Amino acid sequence: MADKTSSSPLLKERYVLAKCCSPSETDQITGYFSYDNLIKVHRHDCANLIKAEPDRLVQLVWKEILATHKFRPGTDYTDLDATDFAILKHHRDYDIDYSLKVAQVLGLEKQETFDRHRKLRELGLLERVETLIVQYRKKIAKNKWIKHRNHTYYKLTERGIAYLNFYLAENIPNIESDTNRE
Numbered sequence: 001m002a003d004k005t006s007s008s009p010l011l012k013e014r015y016v017l018a019k020c021c022s023p024s025e026t027d028q029i030t031g032y033f034s035y036d037n038l039i040k041v042h043r044h045d046c047a048n049l050i051k052a053e054p055d056r057l058v059q060l061v062w063k064e065i066l067a068t069h070k071f072r073p074g075t076d077y078t079d080l081d082a083t084d085f086a087i088l089k090h091h092r093d094y095d096i097d098y099s100l101k102v103a104q105v106l107g108l109e110k111q112e113t114f115d116r117h118r119k120l121r122e123l124g125l126l127e128r129v130e131t132l133i134v135q136y137r138k139k140i141a142k143n144k145w146i147k148h149r150n151h152t153y154y155k156l157t158e159r160g161i162a163y164l165n166f167y168l169a170e171n172i173p174n175i176e177s178d179t180n181r182e
C-alpha cells in the first residue's frame with residue numbers, strides 16, 4: 001500500500017521519481033532518459049548516475065516537471081484493480097470502444113467486461129458515447145465502426161484520465177533497472 005502521508009512530488013506525464021534516491025523538491029535533480037521513454041528523476045549526486053550513459057542525462061528543474069495541479073483520487077480509487085486500469089488504458093490508447101471488443105483485446109470474459117464497463121461508468125471514469133458521435137467516427141474511420149453501431153460505446157472522462165495517470169505514475173515497474181545495468 002502506498003503511504004498516504006508521503007508527499008512525494010507529483011510529476012508530469014513521462015517523468016518518474018527514481019526509487020534509488022527518491023529526490024525531494026529541495027534536491028538538485030538530473031534526469032535519466034530511459035529506454036522505455038520515461039525520464040527518471042534522480043538526485044543530482046545519485047551514485048547510479050555515474051554509471052549512466054552521459055548522452056541520456058538531462059538537466060531538469062522542478063518547476064518544469066511538476067504536474068500543474070496535484071491531483072489526488074477519491075476514496076473510490078481503492079475499488080479499482082489492475083484490470084480496471086487496463087481497461088482505462090485501453091480507452092486512452094484506442095479512445096471510443098465497446099465491451100466485446102475490449103474483452104477480445106484484453107483477453108477478458110465478456111460478462112466481466114460488461115460489468116467492469118458499467119462499474120467504471122458509475123464511478124465517472126468512463127462515459128457513454130452518443131450514437132451521433134460514433135456515426136461521425138465511423139465515417140472518418142472508413143466504415144470501421146459500421147458493424148458495431150448497436151453496441152454501447154465508452155470513452156474516458158477527464159476524471160478517468162486523471163485516475164489512470166495517477167495509477168500509472170504509482171505503478172511503473174523496474175524504476176532502477178536501466179541505470180543499474182553494468
Ligand SMILES: [Zn+2]
Pocket residue numbers: 018019020021022041042043046047048049
Ligand atoms: Zn537515483
